[in-house]
Amino acid sequence: MKSQDIRKQFLQFFESKGHLIVPSAPIVLKDDPTLMFNNSGMAQFKEYFLGNAEPKSKRIADTQKCLRVSGKHNDLEDVGFDTYHHTMFEMLGNWSFGDYFKKDAINWAWELLTEVYKIPKENLYVSVFEGNPEENVPFDQEAWDIWKELIDEDRIILGNKKDNFWEMGDQGPCGPCSEIHVDLRSEEEKATVSGKSLVNNDHPQVVEIWNNVFMEFNRKADGSLEKLPAQHVDTGMGFERLCMALQGKTSNYDTDVFSPLIEKVEQLTSLKYTSNEVATISEEQNKTNIAIRVIVDHVRAVAFAIADGQLPSNTGAGYVIRRILRRAVRYGFTFLNKKEPFIYELVAVLSNQMGEFFPEIKIQKQFIENVIKEEEQSFLRTIAAGLLILESLMQEVKIYQELSDKNVKPIISGKNAFDLYDTYGFPIDLTELIAKEKGFEIDLAGFYSEMQKQKTRSRAASEVSTEDWSVLIPGNVETFVGYDKTENEVKITRIRKVNSKKDGILYQIVLDNTPFYPEGGGQVGDTGILEWDSQSVLILDTKKENNLIMHLTHSLPDEDDLKGTFKAKVNEVARLKSSKNHSATHLMHLALRTILGKHVEQKGSLVNPNYLRFDFSHFSKVSDEEIKQVEDFVNQRIEEQLQLVEHRNIPIQQAMEQGAMALFGEKYGDSVRMIEFGDSKELCGGIHVKNTADIWHFKIISEGAVAAGIRRIEAITGDAVKDFYKNQENTLVELKEMLKNPQDILKSVVSLQDDNAKLKKQIEQLLRExxxxxxxxxxxELQEVNGIKFLAKQVDLNPEGAKDLAYELGNLGNNLFLVLATADENKPMLTCYISKELVASHNLNAGQVVRELGKYIQGGGGGQPFFATAGGKNVDGIKEALAKAVEFIK
Known part of the structure; x- marks a missing residue:
């Protein structure tokens, strides 16, 4: 059975049981501050479990794209070394929100596996929660009794809290679970060792394929459990593992989920992948297998993350995606001998494989390929630079050995290895591999000590403790009235206290209704006040979490006032500025697609009161002429005084048929809000002006690249444009005064530039002379030290002059070791020249010399083995640096 058919059959089965089939949510989460990525099938349904929203159906089924590479669920370092862990995987799931419970969930799971998929019953084991007296949670007798009717009791296993009690996180809905495990070993192996003893023991062919979670409890901040008002079912079945079981394989990577990708890697590398079923595998072949598994797994994670709007970057979720891709590049570089980009070529295979069910991967294939290729090229350059630095570090150790006349063990310090990893992204195992080839060791204990220090600093900086919600009005469903109002009478329904190192103590307030817009869709959250009896508290920000709109403040009303009525007032000035920038963003999006082409897609945005930022797909610089055309296009729409046309709660299909733009990676419901300004039609939940004339004027202030194939425009509107032009005018006035008020200011500046160029040439000529x-x-002044002509001296030249002088002296002979120092404009610079013959015969390196001597001037640098320079901050260190230079040749 092909993987596409396995997926389809699962969904059809649960559709026949009255489940609504819903699409996968994006793999990247944008409205849940507790998670970077969708790491389980239930993540998109958290608000239903928490009771903050009503599900569209009490029974739902889907297949969810999941990523487990950070936080509590982190499988990254296991990927490649075994045959069943993955970064990105599909989770097949069925849910009941207060509808059916254990009996139906268990019976349907058994029916699907044994009667539809025809997995032999004798290959299956199930587990049941054994109970936990400490938390007053009893043995799951109900689940045991249900299973007893379906399977022999000797195939039912009691599981502890770690294996059979599932929790959303440190707080929130949780409950006992019942897992189903499949034994895929040969009959001979089964006869030797019982599969029951191998369950949950990391055996590659005895694996969990399905987990049925019975949500009964809520985990509170103090760790205690309370009963949920309704019982829910949350199940998850690993699609890749199911395919392994149904296709008769003993490895996920031998299934047709991965085999087309593996075949492409074999073609690109001229290396062969050996199936997990082969009895004996050489050490070299095993390394090849691991590398190929890493690459075919990681390209899926990276490609789907990019398709859902998360680009590789140096922070947050983007850093995680970059790290995954770099791990793949590193394995290709080290074990498959791939020194050029090649992983991007797997995207076409992935698109053909999964594009029918996940159309985002097919539609954005070219874009994903370009981003991955650029990232590969960048990291390969990093590896090349890291190799040079590592070579210098080893050279430094050798020099120290020679200078000290001691039998020092050749070791790269843990701090140096960590700097390579932290600053340059150079992997520790690659450092270790290369060092070992050269007879060096790595101080791994020191490396991991530095790593732990950094993690401790990071954890301390982001430490957050969150208390339970204090509910003042039970059962209230909050409503947002901010599209029509900026102030309204409200009541507080719940409060939660949060303490963080970054922000101190904050209170999150939820209201029965609110005019405050919560951060989302690129637009920042509203600020303002809660007012009562001539008193008020400041609302610093507004955010949304699990369908709750939370108003952040440093202080609360007195306890006696909490249950009273308040007036919620939005900061109208800030909101109006944000709305101008948001509406201008829509107009600019249309302008870019009209002027640059329909390939332009929004890839990120920021809308705040001060300016707007817009990231979009485009593979070349936007020219000055195109920038002007975009500005003119938007300003023309402003002059046309286009009225806002707003469609609230219309079916998404209707909106799409009317030409609305939907963004990849956004989670849309069945009903959406569509915003129209003339030909601009977008799905959007943000705040907008009533008429484009309110924007007043639009001005682009910068354009540039932020990633491969991604450009960024920053622009301003309204009062910010007025201030911009006022500042330009003031600058022009000051410039005219400085130039003695000439009639033609441009002519005066050109003349000044010409004079400056002539004087520079004269100075350069004088310095050369x-x-x-x-x-x-x-x-x-050259001295002879150990048969080498040596000089270390400070000269009254600029760095360029020192370079010319070094080459002039180098022409005098083939035996020169020269270090010159300059302090032009109080900036110390060291210049080292070593005759090429000395570099070869005495193993000297100018780059290493300036790096070592540069420490004395609080700087560093590098260059070629025969010529290098180092800049610094400390002029007073020049004297000591020059004094130490001779030690390299003594």
Whole structure:
């Protein structure tokens, strides 16, 4: 059975049981501050379990794209080394929100596996929660009794809290679970060792394929459990593992989920992947297998993350995606001998494989390929630079050995290895591999000590403790009235206290209704006040979490006032500025697609009161002429005074048929809000002006690249444009005064530039002549040290002049070791020249010399083995640096 058919059959089965089939949510989460990525099938349904929203159906089924590479669920380092862990995987799931419970969930799971998929019953084991007296949670007798009717009791296993009690996180809905495990070993192996003893023991062919979670409890902040008002079912079945079981394989990677990707890697590398079923595998072949598994797994994670709007970057979720891709590049570089980009070529295979069910991967294939290729090229350059630095570090150790005349063990310090990893992204195992080839060791204990220090600092900086909600009005469903109002009478329904290192103590307030817009869709959250009896508290920000709109404040009303009525007032000035920028963003999006082409897609945005930022797909710089055309296009729409046309709660299909733009990676419901300004039609939940004339004017202030194939425009509107032009006018006035009020200011500036260029040439000529004059003087000062002509001296030249002088002296002979220092404009610079013959015969390296001597001037640098420079901050260190130079040749 092909994987596409396995997926389809699962969904059809649960559709026949009255389940609504819903699409996968994006793999990247944008409205849940507790998670970076969708790491389980239930993540998109958290608000239903928490009772903050009503599900569209009490029975739902889907297949969810999941990513487990950070936080509590992190499988990254296991990927490749075994045959069943993955970064990105599909979770097949069925849910009941207060409808059916254990009996139906268990019976349907058994029916699907044994009667539809025809998995032999004798290959299956199930587990049941054994109970936990400490938390007053009893043995799951009900689940045991249900299973007893379906399977022999000797195939039912009691599981502890770790294996059979599932929790959403440190707080929130949780409950006992019942897992189903499949034994895929040969009959001979089964006869030797019982599969029951191998359950939950990391055996590659005895694996969990399905987990049925019975949500009964809520975990509170103090760790205690309370009963939920309704009982829910949350199940998850690993699609890749199910395919392994149904296709008769003993490895996920041998299934047709991965085999087309593996075949493409074999074609690109001329290396062969050996199936997990082969009895004996050489050490070299095993390394190849691991590398190929890493690559075919990681390309799926990276491609789907990019398709859902998360680009590789240096922070947050983007850093995680970059790290996954770099791990794949590193394995290709080290074990498959791939020194050029190649992983991007797997995207076409992935698109053909999964594009029918996940159309986002097919539609954005070209874009994903370009982003991955650019990232590969960048990291390969990083590896090349890291190799040079590592070579220098090893050279430094050798020099120290020679200078100290001691039998020092050749070791790269843990701090140096960590700097390579942290600053340059150079993987520790690659450092270890290369060092070992050269006879060096790595101080791994020191490396991991530095790593732990960094993690401790990071954890301390982001430490957050969250208390339970204090509910003042039970059962209230909050409503947002901010599209029509900026102030309204409200009541507080719940409060939660949060303490973080970053923000101190904050209170999150939820209201029965609110005019405050919560951060979302690129637009920042509203600020304002809660007012009562001539008193008020400041609302610092507004955010949304699990369908709750939370108003953040540093202080609360007195306890006696909490249950009273308040007036919620939005900061109208800030909101109006944000709305101008948001509406201008829509107009600019249309302008870019009209002027640059329909390939332009929004890839990120920020809308706040001060400016707007817009990231979009485009593979070349936007020219000055195109920038002007975009500005003119938007300003023309402003002058046309286009009225806002707003469609609330219309079916998404209707909106799409009317031409609305939907963004990849956004989670849309069945009903959406569509915003129209003339030909601009977008699905959007943000705040907008009533008429484009309210924007007043639009001005682009910058354009540039932020990632491969991604450009960024920053722009301003309204009062910010007025301030911009006022500042430009003031600058022009000051410039005219400085130039003595000429009639033609442009002509005066050109003349000034011409004069400056002429004077620069004259100065350069004078410095060259000065260097030539110094040549003879310094030639007489050369000393002989161990048969080498040596000089270390400070000269009154600029760095360019020092370079010319070094080459002039180098022409005098083949045996020169020279270090010159300059302090032009109080900026210390060291210049080292070593005759090429000395570099070869005495194993000297100018780059290493300046890196070592640069420490004395609080700086560093590098260059070629025969010529290198180092800049610094400490002029006073020049004297000591020059004094130490001779030690390299003593």
């Amino acid at each position: 000065k260097a030539k004059n110094l040549k003879g003087e310094l030639a007489s």
